[in-house]
Amino acid sequence: MHRLFEFIELTDHERHTLDRLQGPSFKIGRGQTIRSLGDEVTEAYFLLEGWVLSSVGLAGGDRQIVKIHLPGDMLGSPSLVLRKAAETLTAVTPATLTKVSLKGFGRLFYDAPRLAAAFFMSCQQERVVLMDRITSVGRTRAAQRLAAFLLHLHDRLRVIAPEQDAAFHLPLTQEQIGDTIGLTSVHVNRTFREFDAMGIVHRRGHMIELRDFDALRRLAAVPAREWVRFPDWLPSPN
Amino acid sequence: MHRLFEFIELTDHERHTLDRLQGPSFKIGRGQTIRSLGDEVTEAYFLLEGWVLSSVGLAGGDRQIVKIHLPGDMLGSPSLVLRKAAETLTAVTPATLTKVSLKGFGRLFYDAPRLAAAFFMSCQQERVVLMDRITSVGRTRAAQRLAAFLLHLHDRLRVIAPEQDAAFHLPLTQEQIGDTIGLTSVHVNRTFREFDAMGIVHRRGHMIELRDFDALRRLAAVPAREWVRFPDWLPSPN
DNA sequence: CGCTGTGTTGACAGGTCTCAATATAAGTGG
DNA sequence: CCACTTATATTGAGACCTGTCAACACAGCG
Numbered sequence: 001m002h003r004l005f006e007f008i009e010l011t012d013h014e015r016h017t018l019d020r021l022q023g024p025s026f027k028i029g030r031g032q033t034i035r036s037l038g039d040e041v042t043e044a045y046f047l048l049e050g051w052v053l054s055s056v057g058l059a060g061g062d063r064q065i066v067k068i069h070l071p072g073d074m075l076g077s078p079s080l081v082l083r084k085a086a087e088t089l090t091a092v093t094p095a096t097l098t099k100v101s102l103k104g105f106g107r108l109f110y111d112a113p114r115l116a117a118a119f120f121m122s123c124q125q126e127r128v129v130l131m132d133r134i135t136s137v138g139r140t141r142a143a144q145r146l147a148a149f150l151l152h153l154h155d156r157l158r159v160i161a162p163e164q165d166a167a168f169h170l171p172l173t174q175e176q177i178g179d180t181i182g183l184t185s186v187h188v189n190r191t192f193r194e195f196d197a198m199g200i201v202h203r204r205g206h207m208i209e210l211r212d213f214d215a216l217r218r219l220a221a222v223p224a225r226e227w228v229r230f231p232d233w234l235p236s237p238n
Numbered sequence: 239m240h241r242l243f244e245f246i247e248l249t250d251h252e253r254h255t256l257d258r259l260q261g262p263s264f265k266i267g268r269g270q271t272i273r274s275l276g277d278e279v280t281e282a283y284f285l286l287e288g289w290v291l292s293s294v295g296l297a298g299g300d301r302q303i304v305k306i307h308l309p310g311d312m313l314g315s316p317s318l319v320l321r322k323a324a325e326t327l328t329a330v331t332p333a334t335l336t337k338v339s340l341k342g343f344g345r346l347f348y349d350a351p352r353l354a355a356a357f358f359m360s361c362q363q364e365r366v367v368l369m370d371r372i373t374s375v376g377r378t379r380a381a382q383r384l385a386a387f388l389l390h391l392h393d394r395l396r397v398i399a400p401e402q403d404a405a406f407h408l409p410l411t412q413e414q415i416g417d418t419i420g421l422t423s424v425h426v427n428r429t430f431r432e433f434d435a436m437g438i439v440h441r442r443g444h445m446i447e448l449r450d451f452d453a454l455r456r457l458a459a460v461p462a463r464e465w466v467r468f469p470d471w472l473p474s475p476n
Numbered sequence: 477c478g479c480t481g482t483g484t485t486g487a488c489a490g491g492t493c494t495c496a497a498t499a500t501a502a503g504t505g506g
Numbered sequence: 507c508c509a510c511t512t513a514t515a516t517t518g519a520g521a522c523c524t525g526t527c528a529a530c531a532c533a534g535c536g
Contacts, residue, residue: 007319037461038461056369056370056373056460056461057461058373058377058378058459058460058461059456059459059460059461060378060459062377062378063373063377064369064372064373064376064377066369066372066373067369077362078362078365078366078369080359080362080466080469080471081245081359081362081363081366081465081466081469082366082463082464082465082466083464083465083466084464086366086369086461086463087369102469102470102471103471105471106355106469106471106472106473107473109347109351109352109354109355109358109472109473110351110473113347113348113351113354114347116347116351116354116355116358117344117347117354119358120347120354120357120358120361121318121319123358123361123362123365124315124316124318124319124361125319126365127316127361127364127365127368128316128319128320128324130365130368130369130372131294131302131304131305131316131324131325131368132294133372134302134304134368134371134372134375135294135296135301135302135304137372137375137376137420138302138375138417138419138420139296139300139301139302139417139420140296140298140300141491141492142491142492173513173514173515174514174515174516175514179376179377181376182372182375182376182377183492183493184492184493184494185514185515186492186493186494186495186515186516186517187491187492187493189515189516189517190492190516190517192515193516193517205501218297221296221297221298222294222296222297223275223276223294223295223296223297223324225320225324226320226321226322227319227320227321228318228319228320228321231318231319231340231344232340233318233340233341233343233344234344234347235344235345235347235348379523379524380523380524411481411482411483412482412483412484413482421524421525422524422525422526423482423483424483424484424485424524424525424526424527425523425524425525427483427484427485428484428485428524430483431484431485443533
């Protein structure tokens with residue numbers, strides 16, 4: 001179950017190529033680090049189960065979480081263009097992943113052009129997401145950032161599980177949420193309680209229920225994004 | 239002169255493919271908009287001369303500049319995966335560009351796999367840049383953001399013009415700089431004068447001279463990025 | 477030469493951070 | 507399964523950074 005399905009329908013050949021790309025699956029525990037910023041880049045990963053955070057550390061010790069990875073994501077691909085890994089990958093729940101060999105990935109551009117195009121599109125998609133996030137963090141206040149964050153996460157969960165309703169499990173601490181949207185944990189907490197009080201969201205432990213999507217969307221203020229499926233500029237298979 | 243040269247050395251065939259991709263060059267004036275957020279996506283662009291801003295607008299009227307495009311950049315590629323353009327492209331200097339047909343771009347994945355891989359890498363590079371910018375905006379103060387901004391821009395200018403020294407022309411208003419690093423123009427001004435006073439930078443009109451790289455780098459605090467040239471995971475041409 | 481946009485500056489307001497203390501939940505070892 | 511330890515959530519007070527508003531200087535441009 002790969003995110004690539006968002007853009008193209010895979011042929012048998014492409015599906016097979018994708019399978020051959022990956023090594024055997026392995027598991028890691030909650031809190032474990034898969035790879036740290038600055039490490040040698042020897043492989044990439046696919047995330048099969050669990051949540052993984054991708055973060056960038058600053059000299060001062062602060063860190064920014066640049067991506068919350070959900071099952072189906074490819075991990076570590078930004079580092080393909082670097083000598084040292086760009087990001088630290090940490091599991092926030094127990095996770096199952098596979099390794100992707102760099103050589104295999106490189107061959108893919110020859111063996112499965114349409115698959116390569118899907119990876120390209122997936123990368124552009126990440127770019128758009130980052131653009132929207134930088135817009136949210138750079139130009140809006142705490143409540144708007146938190147609203148955009150919750151909506152975006154909910155959207156992504158729905159892609160993975162179409163039956164997903166308004167409530168979901170959020171296995172992140174408020175500090176991690178803060179590191180994602182550029183706030184301190186203290187202020188994330190205050191903003192959450194504000195949302196509680198307004199009846200916009202409801203929390204019980206790490207279960208979050210979005211109770212007023214319109215209000216959240218109005219707050220978030222980011223433009224809606226409609227991803228293209230089966231783009232007509234991409235030649236059809238064969 | 240394309241940014242792709244950063245990752246691979248183009249063969250004649252690849253260079254030719256790249257040329258065929260582009261329509262005749264055309265010019266636009268300072269302040270003109272090439273394409274607005276929400277427009278239909280019918281093409282992409284290469285920027286040959288001039289500076290172009292890529293920005294995302296919020297419902298409230300604020301906007302975030304998500305990328306400052308320099309000559310050699312491909313423009314509008316994030317919108318390849320969207321039905322409506324993700325970003326508004328505005329020239330801040332007179333600019334020369336070419337159009338890239340979407341069909342042609344799609345065929346490239348079949349006709350020139352290595353070139354396609356270079357575009358993929360270029361996209362990942364943008365992603366890393368955005369990750370670092372979100373880190374800067376989300377987790378650091380005004381002075382650090384401005385330092386990171388100036389250093390990053392200087393680095394990019396040096397890629398284009400290796401003889402580039404510590405002084406360069408910055409054709410942006412302080413408001414545009416603010417929209418880029420998440421500050422108001424007023425605060426950008428205050429921070430610039432602070433840098434002036436400390437002797438870290440020197441300004442005369444829109445000429446900027448970086449006078450103390452060490453101090454700037456210490457301030458910026460973002461990890462250094464070393465792009466890989468000719469990655470060994472990519473099959474060689476032939 | 478007047479206009480309009482941009483840079484500069486000051487006073488003040490407001491949002492977010494910092495520090496610190498408690499309460500609560502989660503995880504651990506016996 | 508309990509007692510203990512640690513991480514996380516919550517709350518308050520005050521400091522600090524940045525935004526807002528407003529005025530003025532200055533430059534580029536028609």
